[in-house]
Amino acid sequence: MDSEAFKFMGSLRGQYIMAEVMTRGIAAMESVPDNQREVSNIADAQYILDGVFPLGKEMVRGITIAGVDMVPEHIRTAFDRRRKQ
Numbered sequence: 215m216d217s218e219a220f221k222f223m224g225s226l227r228g229q230y231i232m233a234e235v236m237t238r239g240i241a242a243m244e245s246v247p248d249n250q251r252e253v254s255n256i257a258d259a260q261y262i263l264d265g266v267f268p269l270g271k272e273m274v275r276g277i278t279i280a281g282v283d284m285v286p287e288h289i290r291t292a293f294d295r296r297r298k299q
Contacts, residue, residue: 226269226273228270229269229270230273231270233267233273234270236259236262236271237263239259240256240259240260243255243256243259244256
């Protein structure tokens with residue numbers, strides 16, 4: 215394993231990237247038809263996102279540039295849906 219990659223993953227930028235990847239991945243997994251959805255995988259991914267990348271998750275949730283929300287609507291919708299659970 216690359217120790218520099220792990221070091222980067224712990225940085226603010228790394229936290230943001232990993233949270234974005236996890237958020238998009240979870241949204242994609244949730245979009246699968248019910249009979250094909252791996253509910254336990256979604257739950258485990260959410261557990262990792264919440265427990266390992268909480269700062270990045272909040273960064274993904276709240277990213278704005280000059281007052282314009284930069285988080286795509288489908289990501290925000292999936293994130294909000296999971297927050298309410």
